[in-house]
Amino acid sequence: MPHAPRRAPALLALLALLAVAPTGGPGARAAEPVSIGPVSKLPVPRFVSLKSDRVNLREGPSKEHRTSWVFQRSGLPVEITAEFETWRRIRDSEGSEGWVLHSLLSARRTALVAPWSKDAALPLYAKSNTSSEVSAQLQPGVLASVKACDGTWCRLTGQGFDGYMQQAKLWGVYPNEKVE
DSSP states (O other), X not given: OOOOOTTHHHHHHHHHHHHHSOOOSTTOOOSSOOEEOTTTOSEEXXXXXXXXXXXXXXXXXXXXXXXXXXXXXXXXXXXXXXXXXXXXXXEOXXXXXXXXXXXXXXXXXXXXXXXXXXXXXXXXXXXXXXXSOEEEEEOTTOEEEEEEEESSEEEEEXXXXXXXXXXXXXXXXXXXXXXX
């Protein structure tokens, strides 16, 4: 009787992960984590950021798979949708998906200001309410560090700005998510 390849259990685990991973188009966000990652033991899906200015997005979870895209923006928020050994399947704000090495990801939370919007700048408030002073106007696509979110508002900082924006206007945090 022929022996099964040694990678068969790993392949089955990967297929099981793919079956439960969330799907959706650009901007799709899960309301809350649907599972615990088998490798990291952290929630999946979850948001992280790119650690490097050059991150290869691969078609599969190995260096033998073709590079389909190269990210060139350190700090960019991405959503982890699956885990396999040292690889993480990620999705960006435009809905592109692929695999990256976990060592190229950071737990540092960042967000993009309304990347789906074609509108003018959005207000950043001095306090977490719309009646407070506007401290800056941020264009769609601006990258910001997320300092905290209360489920409705997030405190954002970046080059030349510090203030609050409504959570629903950000890609990189889930609706109602609290970030400390």
